[in-house]
Amino acid sequence: MKIEFTLNGHPISVEAPADISLLHLLRDHLNLTGTKEGCGVGECGACSVLLDGRLVNSCMVLAPQAGGREVVTIEGIRGPDGGPNDLQQNFIDYGAVQCGYCIPGMILAGEALLAKTLTPDRAEIREAIAGNLCRCTGYQQIVDAIEVTAADRRKGAGATDTRSPIPSPRSQEVTHG
């Protein structure tokens, strides 16, 4: 069937079977492989995307459910210069990325939280990423990165993000525990 929707801000029309997941549609029909498949049963959050602004597991959404709606994947999150945005840069700077497999979902979970509030406490941040499993970092650095981004955006730094995609010296100081 024909599925028409807005993907990362652009209208798109794609012919695909009705019985596949949105995850499968994104990865195998649209070649957007940034969205990862982890468990495939809604437990791990690696496939998280925003559907009409709400964080969902794309492995549990049928592709045609996207019809007429707005989908944002990790490919739609970037800085004005095309490099990492402030949240992504903070993930790099704070050592929040190790193997990287959970990160697209983590970034979207972080963006979904920051769209709701720029004053989350650490407990709220942990709850916001509770549906996203990371087996490398122990989450501490991820929480740090989201917390700092919230503070930066509160100060308005996020609006005029001038950071270079090249990691800042700060990232070398981060110790991995």
Added chain:
Amino acid sequence: MERFSYVRAESIPHAVTLLNAPGVRSRVLAGGTDLVLLAREQRNLCDRVVDITLVPELHEIRRVTNGAGDHVQIGAGATFSEIVASALVRETAPLLSDACHSVGATQIRNMGTLGGNVANAAACADSLPALVCLDAVAHVVTPTEELAWPVADFVTRPNRTQLPPGGLLTALSYLVPARGSRGVFLKLGRRNAMAISRLTVAALGRLDGQGRIAEVRIAPGSATPHIHRFSQTEAHMLGQAPSVALCQEAGQAAVAEMLEVTGKRWSSEFKEPALQAMVARALMSVFNLADEEQLA
């Protein structure tokens, strides 16, 4: 080849028409968190999926006042996130807000719906004990009639309900508990997020002018195959002044009531002390008593 086709319902009557199209085996897609996985396992699940996620009426949460009193009606398509965010539910039935908040994590709460939880009726469904504790009613529309059952009768056993073929669960409603009532929802899982409930307890109670228990409702989840109020345990408490000892007795009575239904099972050794402690704690919270064991 597509194993099933997809169609989106625009309204409740449209959904009912689609579900009753002759010669087409249809399944309702309410949130997808159960159905999409089931469809992957069972290759021949249905001919067509009827997506009701975008039917506006099914998301409404509103107060309904009629001859029978002041009710809150929640559209069956309301997601757990929508219910958690509802000030009306928080104000009238915080135990239901808490039960919905305990489901999965953000992603699952953004997708999963109250109606889906009830209609799928998993043994561990977190909203069921809360709804049963509230004496909630399930509202169903078929092509010819509108039906209603208490949730405790609607869900007969795990994964089985009274939903007639071609019927659509449209709403869940509850009578707003009397002034002075206090309710709690407790969940025992392996971790905070994403945990499948091992045991839950929804409880609600109220004192009379003399400080005696005028009303108490106790509905454990994942304890018995059919989720129901533990009426013997409730009867044991009625008319008495609440105390820590009474709440602990109620915990023991609840265990006895569970075993009457289930008999001893492989999990009883774990469930007996857990249910006893959870019922006692839930009731102590309902009646504002300090849990000395927890303080010690």
